[in-house]
Amino acid sequence: AQKVTQAQTEISVVEKEDVTLDCVYETRDTTYYLFWYKQPPSGELVFLIRRNSFDEQNEISGRYSWNFQKSTSSFNFTITASQVVDSAVYFCALSGGTGGFKTIFGAGTRLFVKA
Amino acid sequence: DTGVSQNPRHKITKRGQNVTFRCDPISEHNRLYWYRQTLGQGPEFLTYFQNEAQLEKSRLLSDRFSAERPKGSFSTLEIQRTEQGDSAMYLCASSLDRDRDGYFGPGTRLLVL
Numbered sequence: 001a002q003k004v005t006q007a008q009t010e011i012s013v014v015e016k017e018d019v020t021l022d023c024v025y026e027t028r029d030t031t032y033y034l035f036w037y038k039q040p041p042s043g044e045l046v047f048l049i050r051r052n053s054f055d056e057q058n059e060i061s062g063r064y065s066w067n068f069q070k071s072t073s074s075f076n077f078t079i080t081a082s083q084v085v086d087s088a089v090y091f092c093a094l095s096g097g098t099g100g101f102k103t104i105f106g107a108g109t110r111l112f113v114k115a
Numbered sequence: 116d117t118g119v120s121q122n123p124r125h126k127i128t129k130r131g132q133n134v135t136f137r138c139d140p141i142s143e144h145n146r147l148y149w150y151r152q153t154l155g156q157g158p159e160f161l162t163y164f165q166n167e168a169q170l171e172k173s174r175l176l177s178d179r180f181s182a183e184r185p186k187g188s189f190s191t192l193e194i195q196r197t198e199q200g201d202s203a204m205y206l207c208a209s210s211l212d213r214d215r216d217g218y219f220g221p222g223t224r225l226l227v228l
Contacts, residue, residue, distance in 0.1 A: 004157075033215045043204050044221045045158070052215075091157050099171065100146050101210035101217030105157030 002027045004094050006106035013082050014114050019079045021109045032096030034052030034075045039089045082113045120179045121138035121207050127226045128197055136223045140209030147190050149182055150206040158206050197227045
């Protein structure tokens with residue numbers, strides 16, 4: 001069975017602090033994708049990144065960076081120099097197996113960035 | 116490519132009424148997925164189609180829920196005799212065949228009074 005665990009329910013930081021959101025996953029598939037989505041109060045899922053299981057290269061996009069480690073089944077997300085606009089719920093997700101894009105989501109981490 | 120679209124974006128209904136939502140996937144995508152997200156939770160898988168065939172249904176999809184994709188293009192999700200517990204965001208996603216990558220629509224937010 002597939003599972004995604006986001007152990008941090010809520011995180012509160014002060015603007016300009018760096019913050020890391022943790023994600024641990026379980027799967028028996030050898031081919032899978034990992035995702036991070038941002039969900040602002042409007043409710044729409046905003047896609048941030050996808051990573052396939054064969055690409056363990058870390059990625060940086062502006063203030064965002066992702067650390068994918070298959071050895072520990074983790075796909076952590078770091079925001080550098082956080083801003084108030086980063087306040088949202090962030091979901092880590094996993095797809096794989098015969099279900100194609102059938103996606104399992106973590107419970108989400110609510111990030112509060114205070115000015 | 117206009118992305119996945121969903122209509123309506125918001126729906127308020129009274130308990131006991133029937134509601135229907137529509138999802139239009141990305142045009143060349145033959146797989147379509149429905150998810151439900153209740154307050155404070157992550158989205159949960161409901162069902163998916165490959166073309167017009169419904170290949171999997173979650174246990175979350177009670178008898179009051181029915182999904183169709185009659186021509187393998189757009190899909191509808193109907194909830195009969197709505198209950199307050201059905202209040203949620205209903206998300207649709209689409210992908211190419213068995214591709215494990217895909218795209219989500221903006222969702223339909225349902226409020227049952």
